[in-house]
Amino acid sequence: MKTTPHGHACGSLEHDISRRQVLGTLGGAAGFGSLLQPGIAEEITKQKKQVCLIWLDGGISQYESWHPLPKSKFAGPFRSIKTSIPGVHFSELVPHTARIAHKISVIRTMATKDPNHSTGVPRIQRGDPVDRGVEYPHLGSAVAKLLGPANPELPPYIWIKPGNGGFIAREAGFLGAQYGTLALGDGKPPIHIHRPGSISAEVDAARNALRRKANERFSAYRNASEIDAYETSYDMAQQLMARKDIFDDSELDEKDRERYGSHPLGRHILQARRLLEAGVRFVKVNSYHWDTHGDNFNMSQRLIPQVDRPFAALVNDLEDRGMLDHTLLIVMSEFGRTPVINSRLGRDHWPDCWSVVLAGCGIKRGAIIGETTADGAFVNGEGYDIGHLFHTIYTLLGINPRKTHYRYKGQKLDIAHGDCEPIREVML
Amino acid sequence: MSAAPLDVKKAWESRSIKHERQLFRAQFSPDGRFIAAGGQDKLVHIWELEGEKKKVLDGHNTWLSSLVFHPKGGKLFSADYLGVIHCWDYENSTRPLWTIAEADRDNVRALILTPDGEHLISAGDDGVVKAWKAASGKPVTTMEGHGECIFSLAISPDGKHLVSGDLLGAIRQWSLQPWKPLRQLDASPLHTREENFIADVGGVRSLAFSPDGTLLAAGGMKEAKSNSFCPGKPTVLVFDLESGKVKTELKITGKSDGPFNALRFLEDGTLAGHTEMLHTASELTFWKTSQPEPLHSISNGSAYDLSLHPDGRQLLAATYVSGGNSGNGARKRFHEKYLPNTTNLRIFSLFAKPEEKQPG
């Protein structure tokens, strides 16, 4: 067997089975270290790579954000403004990001395949690999599997989203429920992380001591694996309960709140910063309703600033904290929006040529990548499919997508589309 | 032609002018000789109806948001999404007479002239109503009160009152002699913000006074379902100006999912309005304002502006025409044919079509 730092990802079938027994649902967390040879575990912890994916569900219009092209016949009405990179312009709707453009990169030539939502969200978030008859994990679950937790006390994959939260398994695909995500509905942790008011900390400790005592007795003369795994799941639960401060937004600094904005996306990106600081490996922040088929320009005017300001604040804050070099930031959607403006003054779905913003963790600073036709409608040349972006992401996280594979039911599976390559021109 | 009796039920398309880009504003000149139109291509287009001579005024750097003729003719005012207003002597020159560089902090959304032609009034994203000397573009006064973007303006037939409508559904009534706020009308059904929205949707997109000055029609849409497609129920609220209350709520019978962008009263008190529909046909609708149901409707593409000819018998609609490329990508294969949508400036004659003499 290969002993790459991520050798566990290509473990044998038997190895897979025993892991399923030891790990609890979403429990990449505890237990994980014990699966790796000690040297390997250390190496991964040392790498300390983290990811924040800001997912704008639907599509952000590239013309109204990162690729304004005011002279294009497809341009909208907004100004294009100078950025901190000489000669590069963004839309006036992203003034804060324009000021930190020299710290980030923009790929303006994403060219993906799917113009539909039903398949677009999972296809993009799974990296659109070759169909091997299995359901691939979304990026967050994949990173949880491939890197494990950065801080063993915290789940490796947390998803901040509007609406309801809870433990959501479906993003894990064939990796299994334990690589699902802890979702914070409107930024709040699931209710079960809170001890009911009727149980004091003291009582909680006492009742858990009783439980442990009962388990010690029961496990003394029995085969260990299930029993240990069960106890571990309680340890993990208590660890998470002990760290619930990181979910408490009343702890957030008032000035920070103002810098990030009081709208949900602003609050959630600020919360993402906090979770990254606490050592969560992968944080996804979702904002819904970025699908401006109608009234695109009035909506963009109101929506796009909601990502601009907190994203720029996040880049600056992570840099100030010395975290940007090991934290990869991604701002993306399912696709871009059509150059053609429709009857409702909206823009529809456009996979042919759109923009993704990246920063940190080995991404070049101030690189604006990709050549499009003058009107911005199409890529000049090939463009980058989502598979290329996944190769880039994995490579930046220290995972070699050529050498690391998933092992599922005896089948060796590429972690990213086999025909794609990392996008070297965006990497340091 | 003008002698024919008004009969919207027999309205017919008497003329149309095509343009290769989407135009959002189209107006008849007060003498009826010209149509001015503007939109995505940043130009003011002037068509002389007799002889179809065409002129282009190039001075804006982005989409046009508003176009209005001086009531006495000779001058045309145009505004754009960068807050610039130009005044044009459109018959004699292709250069602006004067320019207001930053009429509004962001965008000017609406322009109107007082009936006496003395003042130009503008409003837009900063929520401030501003009055300018129509002759010089010199500022006269500003009126604050709207907290949000203003989309629409209208002036009463007697020239004494101005109304302005905003995104949140507030309509403010102002006195023009002297300049001062009067009262607020509630058109808040035209604004929607559900818990899961991340933006306000809708707004008072159009306003029109009835010819006798007793009614005010406010157009937009109700009950928007999302801030993505922004689909809603096209609605006109007709206010009784004496009480300030909604008297009738006008509906459409066909399918449309966008707001009423334009409202025009005809001389007999009939109201004409036009809305938008995603990808398919919308309609031009006529009502007697006492009845919620339309008197008549004509299927038409989505339209963004209506203008009434000085003869009171012709209605101009800046109408969307699909260029065949709307809807979701991917279009890489059709690269060469990927072009913007276009416009048809359709003129509807509001009376029975004269019988054509059969040749021979």
Add this chain to the structure above:
Amino acid sequence: MFRAFCLILTGIATMAQGAPPLHREIDRIINAQAGGPSATISSDAEFFRRVQLDIAGTIPDTGQVRAFLNDKSAQKRAQLIDSLLASESFAVHWTDRLSTMLLERQALGKVTDGQWRAYLKRSMQGTPRWDVMTRQMLAATGKDESRAAMKFLGNGSHHRLTEDVARLFLGMNLKCAKCHDHPSVKEWKQAHYWGLYAYLKQTKQATNSKDKQVYFVESLATGKIKFQSVFEDNEEQTGPRLPGRPEVTIPTFEKGKEFDKPAEDGLPAVPRFRPRELLARDLPVKENTHFVHNAVNRIWFLMMGRGLVHPLDEMHGGNPPSHPELRAVLAREFVAHQFDLKWLLREIALSKSYQRSSLLPEGVKTVAASSYRTAHPKAMSPEQLLKAILKATGNLEKVTAMKTAPDAEKFNRRGYFSGTHGEMPKSFEEIRAIFLETFAQPAGEAEDDFLPGLNRSLFLMNDRLVMHWLEPHDGNLVQGLGKIQDPGKIAEEMYLSVLARFPEEEELQTLKDYLEKNATRRDAALGELAWALLTSTEFRLNH
């Protein structure tokens, strides 16, 4: 010839007169291969709890435990097994088990859960013949009383059905063979996947214009299925073919004679060649060793906690059974007894191998699960866990009787989990849904192994319902215990109720100490003691 729905009767060949019954054969083979000491036979209490959970689906109540422990009859275990197999609870519990196995909690098709469950229950109440049930599910058209069995066909997705038929009826996880030959299992070919697919390709749903009901019909097969490996350029093709069987020749008919029946009431014409019907005829038969081996392996797994072939859907040469002879005997006898599930369950339950203690033999530190030298602890299904918790805490009757008013607003379950809604569930169904959401695997995933989860433990630690059930009210366990003074009696009631056994001296002492320390908050302390047992491994597992 293709119309003939040919039911192959299995021979009634039982074992030779005087030959040992199957449960003895099981023990003989397991013992012969043990290679080390085995655990003792389980105590009565251990056996009683296990067999109740396995056959009747839940833990016994205190009265039942007492009665069984006091019963001095030598035949009491066998008698218990027979009476449990005859009980209503058996049919209900095995409806849950089979439904979870077959549907994997996916909401499928037009048949309601109620109709589907009634079908399974009816089958389990009679003589549940696995070949017949399998045939009913595969052949279902929606026309007769087996309409409910159509649930398995779901909405007729050909790929889902191909994968599920292979996995659930043949023990073959062919997912990976959809796009190429299986990379690590040499004998699993891409042709296997597409051969099964070819049986199902013509199947589709159609609505009868008269009764407006959805039926499953087959369209005209126009030729072989073409497929291509993602790794290779050449295209292959196959007609309907079961693994290890010859390919079915797709017949050609004279033009105009392809159909048995013309189109009627909005349903299309019925072709003479109906491959799905052939699948239903030819798959569940004794000659199909994949089918027979898979069936006995799955039942063995459900009772013993580990398949002779494990994982269950990896039945191939590279993953041989731990006890090949046992598998052969189980298969032979299952066929001889006409695929009778109940008979097989009974024989397994009667074996000493099933009845072993989960305690390791003396001096042994660990035992491989595949040796069956000790009882292997099993996961409780979400349904089992809910009922067991309710029963243990004395809340079962009250909670199962909870119903919502018909006009009540729909319970906001997502809100309950995110804490955005303070509202508590008002019906047993809502509570059941909360447990399924927490303890069930996601729809489409098998519930084979015990998977303790962070969220699952958080739930048992902090859930408002669970806490409420441990507060004294409505004559529940904690209220009852509050009325008893003697700590010895308290311990006895609590242990019998939660763990179905008497407490040991050390446990009694722990309880006494805890109650003394918390004398001023006795009810709360009783709840905490019961909680500790409820969340203990001993309770959580079927050991």
